[in-house]
Amino acid sequence: MKKYIIYSGILAVGLLLGWFLFGGLSPTETEHNHDTVAETNKMWTCSMHPQIMQPEAGDCPICGMDLIPAASSAEGLLADQFKLTENAMALANIRTSIVGDAKAEDNTIKLSGKIVENEEANAVQVSYFSGRLERLYVNFTGEKVSKGQLLATIYSPELYAAQQELITASSLKASQPALYKAVRNKLKLWKLSESQINKIEETGKVKENFPVYATVSGTVTEKLVEQGDYIKQGQPLLKIANLNTVWANFDVYENQIHLFKKGQAIAITTNTNTNAVFKGKVDFIDPILDTKTRTVKLRVVLNNRDGVLKPGLFVEGKIKGITNSKEDVVLIPTSAVLWTGERSVVYIKTNPNEPVFEMRAIVLGNQIGDNYAVFEGLNNGDEIVTNGTFTVDAAAQLQGKKSMMNTKDGKVMTGHEGHLGMEEALNTDVNNAIINERMEVSKDFQNQLKMVFNDYVKLKDALVKDDSNNGIVESKRLLVNLSKVDMKLLKDSKSHNHWMLLEKELKIAATSISKTSKIARQRAAFKSLSSNLTNAIEVFGINEKVYHQFCPMADNNNGAYWLSKEENVINPYFGDAMLTCGEVKQVIE
Numbered sequence: 001m002k003k004y005i006i007y008s009g010i011l012a013v014g015l016l017l018g019w020f021l022f023g024g025l026s027p028t029e030t031e032h033n034h035d036t037v038a039e040t041n042k043m044w045t046c047s048m049h050p051q052i053m054q055p056e057a058g059d060c061p062i063c064g065m066d067l068i069p070a071a072s073s074a075e076g077l078l079a080d081q082f083k084l085t086e087n088a089m090a091l092a093n094i095r096t097s098i099v100g101d102a103k104a105e106d107n108t109i110k111l112s113g114k115i116v117e118n119e120e121a122n123a124v125q126v127s128y129f130s131g132r133l134e135r136l137y138v139n140f141t142g143e144k145v146s147k148g149q150l151l152a153t154i155y156s157p158e159l160y161a162a163q164q165e166l167i168t169a170s171s172l173k174a175s176q177p178a179l180y181k182a183v184r185n186k187l188k189l190w191k192l193s194e195s196q197i198n199k200i201e202e203t204g205k206v207k208e209n210f211p212v213y214a215t216v217s218g219t220v221t222e223k224l225v226e227q228g229d230y231i232k233q234g235q236p237l238l239k240i241a242n243l244n245t246v247w248a249n250f251d252v253y254e255n256q257i258h259l260f261k262k263g264q265a266i267a268i269t270t271n272t273n274t275n276a277v278f279k280g281k282v283d284f285i286d287p288i289l290d291t292k293t294r295t296v297k298l299r300v301v302l303n304n305r306d307g308v309l310k311p312g313l314f315v316e317g318k319i320k321g322i323t324n325s326k327e328d329v330v331l332i333p334t335s336a337v338l339w340t341g342e343r344s345v346v347y348i349k350t351n352p353n354e355p356v357f358e359m360r361a362i363v364l365g366n367q368i369g370d371n372y373a374v375f376e377g378l379n380n381g382d383e384i385v386t387n388g389t390f391t392v393d394a395a396a397q398l399q400g401k402k403s404m405m406n407t408k409d410g411k412v413m414t415g416h417e418g419h420l421g422m423e424e425a426l427n428t429d430v431n432n433a434i435i436n437e438r439m440e441v442s443k444d445f446q447n448q449l450k451m452v453f454n455d456y457v458k459l460k461d462a463l464v465k466d467d468s469n470n471g472i473v474e475s476k477r478l479l480v481n482l483s484k485v486d487m488k489l490l491k492d493s494k495s496h497n498h499w500m501l502l503e504k505e506l507k508i509a510a511t512s513i514s515k516t517s518k519i520a521r522q523r524a525a526f527k528s529l530s531s532n533l534t535n536a537i538e539v540f541g542i543n544e545k546v547y548h549q550f551c552p553m554a555d556n557n558n559g560a561y562w563l564s565k566e567e568n569v570i571n572p573y574f575g576d577a578m579l580t581c582g583e584v585k586q587v588i589e
Contacts, residue, residue, distance in 0.1 A: 006440055010347040012185055014187055020538070027539070028093075038372050042070065043067060044056060044058070044067075045067060046060035046065055046067055046068070046377070054067060054230050064497050065494065066492060078506060080358050080401050081350055082356070082357060082359065082396055082399045083354065084392070084395055084509070086480075089355055092388045092392075093388055093463075094355075094385060094388035094392060095385070096349050096383050096384060096386060097333065097386040098381065098382070098387060099331075099332055099378050099379065099381060099382040099383070099384060100330070100380030100381060101428070108319065108320045109256075110233040110315070110318055110319075111250040111252065111298065111317040112250065112251065112315075112317075113249050113250035113251065113268075113314070113317055114313065114315065114580065114582045115248055115302075115309050115313040115314075116249055116311055117221065117241045117243065117247070117311050118245045118246050118301065121218070121243075121244070121245060122239065122241045122242070122567060123215065123218065123305070124218040124239055125151060125214060125215060125216075125236070125237050125240055126235060127154060127212060127234070127235050127237055127239040128190045128191040128233065128234070128438060129154065129156045129158060129190045129210070129232075129233055130156060130158060130231060130233045130235075130443060130578075131154040131155050131159065131210075132154065132230050132239075133152055133153075133225055133227055133230075134151045134153045134155050134209050134224075135153045135209070136223075137151055138220055138223065138238060141220050141435060142220065143210045143219070143220045144217075144218070144219050145220060145240060146214065146217045147217045148213050149213065150211050150212075151334060152211070152212045152237065153209040153210065153211050154209065154210055154212060157209075159210055160206060160208065162190070162201050163206040163207060164188075164206055165183050165186075165473070166200055167200060167201065167204050169183040169184075169286065169568075176199060180320055180556075181567050190430055192210075214240070216241065216242065217242065218240040219240065219243050220239070220240055221240065221311075222241045224236045224237055224238060224419050225238075228523065234420075244304060244305050245301055245303060246301075247301060247302070247318070248268055248280065248299070248300060248309075249298070249299055250297070250317050251295040251297065251581075252298050253295055254289060254294050254295070254296070255365060255572065257578055260282060260285060260319070261282065261285075262283055262284070263280075263282060264281065265320075266279075266281065266282060266300055266317045266319050267279060267320075268302070269315065270309070270313055270319075271314055273316075276308070278302055280300040280301065281300065282298060282299070282319075283299050283300055284298075284299040286298075293577065293578050293581070298589065300341040314568055314569075314580060316533075321389075330373065330379065331345065331372070331374070332374055332384060332386075333370060333372075334372055334373055335369055335387055336384050336386045337364065337389075338370055338389050338393060338559075339485070342530070344359055344372075344552075345359055345362070345393075346377075346378070346384050347359055347360070347384060347393065347396075348361055348378075348383065349384055352383060357385065357392055358401075358402075359380070359393070359396060359402045359403060360377055360384075362377030362378055396573050403431070427509070427589075438540075439540060440491070441489065441491070441495060441540050441541070442491075443543070444486075445486070445540065447543075448537060449485060449540055449542050450543070451483050451541055452533070453537065453563070454478050455478035455546075456478060456529065456530075457563075458474045458477070459471055459474040459475055459478060459563070459571045460526070460564070461531075462474055463522060463526060463575075466575040468519045469518070471513060472516075476514045479507065479511065482503065482506055482507060487500070495539075499537060502532050502536045505528065505532040506533060512525035513525045523554075524555070527554070527555055527560045527561070528570065528574075530560070533563060534548060534561065534563060537588055538588055545565075545587060545588070546565065546587075547565070547566065547584050547586075547588075548561060548584070548585050548587070548588060549564055549582050549584050550583060551565055551573060551578075551581045551582035552572035553578065554574070554581075554582075567582070569582045569583060
């Protein structure tokens with residue numbers, strides 16, 4: 001009996017002690033325990049690579065940085081909406097504006113174009129008889145010639161025989177006047193003058209080498225033969241252009257064609273002298289649409305007697321007083337548009353009190369000053385991103401929301417021709433979009449990176465000229481200088497890891513270019529090369545101003561960026577077809 005009493009006492013004491021320890025916990029303490037359990041379920045991410053999500057703390061598998069707690073997903077957001085932190089907004093300098101605040105100045109529309117020769121004033125100097133070109137007196141293209149100037153001398157067996165016929169026929173002209181007249185007419189068909197024919201007849205001497213005189217005045221734009229060549233009757237010798245007048249050809253997109261008509265006044269400026277304004281009128285609008293560029297040519301004839309306007313010079317034209325036929329046209333700043341062209345993208349702020357965004361497809365009209373007219377997709381009063389649009393798009397992509405690269409059912413378009421994986425696509429395209437703060441590095445490292453950039457510019461110039469062979473040469477030179485960049489010059493692990501990632505991608509892209517002679521494949525790899533080199537220059541700097549430029553029609557209308565030392569846009573993705581397509585999106589100081 002005593003043993004049972006002792007056991008019962010121990011049980012009672014245990015229950016009482018348990019009540020004191022656990023039964024008296026407050027609701028706050030209970031919640032704290034739940035929070036502790038929830039804390040163990042927190043996801044961890046990398047500040048440099050937000051696509052990394054892991055269930056526990058550790059190192060980033062890409063750059064090795066310590067992972068940080070991932071922000072909890074915002075509640076109450078629609079499927080395609082996403083939220084940015086205030087810190088991210090400030091770091092990336094993301095700004096928004098209310099649609100309707102933009103004002104069009106004088107309804108001025110801007111056009112990009114190029115000076116070309118006036119085809120109506122061009123001439124081709126031909127040979128009117130066959131023979132050997134004994135002497136060519138024009139030494140180089142660009143040389144000016146005057147009408148009647150001696151251009152060349154030709155030895156022609158046919159002309160030699162015809163002169164002998166004339167001498168013989170002249171002695172028989174009294175008895176055979178028809179024969180005499182026929183021989184003279186034969187020489188006239190070969191463009192011999194009356195005085196030349198009379199001189200042959202009077203002297204009775206055959207001229208061996210006959211001169212060729214210029215039939216027009218102008219500038220030699222092309223030499224088609226060389227001294228010593230054998231030429232045929234009617235064969236072109238020289239191309240001569242009269243540059244007293246020139247044409248300014250402008251590209252007009254198909255959705256702008258209805259805004260222009262013959263006779264409109266246009267003011268034209270050049271990059272060589274922005275203060276000089278050349279006045280002209282629309283002389284011709286091409287009735288045929290270029291199906292590749294979706295543009296038509298608009299032509300202006302300009303007086304060029306002082307020779308200031310050189311063929312090949314890029315120009316900008318401004319036509320004032322153009323208004324759209326639609327009432328209440330919505331205007332937005334050009335900086336808000338991610339893809340230019342008829343089908344374009346902006347990011348709209350869906351909540352006025354929180355940084356919640358969503359991609360919106362719009363239809364653009366013409367550019368009026370520094371604004372675009374919007375036909376569909378926006379209304380006055382909407383709030384859109386006007387600075388840092390590309391960065392916002394990168395954030396949307398990283399969060400799996402609808403973006404430029406994530407367009408259908410959440411499926412991400414991965415890289416060039418579908419050959420890049422998800423991680424490579426993020427490393428190449430998205431990393432370029434994220435604004436990185438400049439790291440402090442030595443000038444020696446910057447100078448080594450500048451050598452790589454200089455090789456990149458030469459590679460870009462090769463692609464501009466459709467020169468795939470030179471593209472191979474320059475990409476190999478770039479790889480050599482890339483291998484000379486010394487990572488030991490970087491001071492900390494963060495910059496060291498960042499450069500290792502970029503160097504890998506730069507090598508992949510440059511090697512791809514060096515191993516193919518197909519210009520299309522070179523340009524596809526050049527897009528990736530440009531993206532990663534932009535990232536490197538933004539982060540490390542090269543002590544030089546660099547222009548970050550964009551063409552919406554490159555890469556099958558997906559758009560592509562490139563870097564340039566000059567503000568003037570010369571597109572490397574199309575060659576001569578669309579040299580001026582694009583605009584400066586960013587200046588990297």
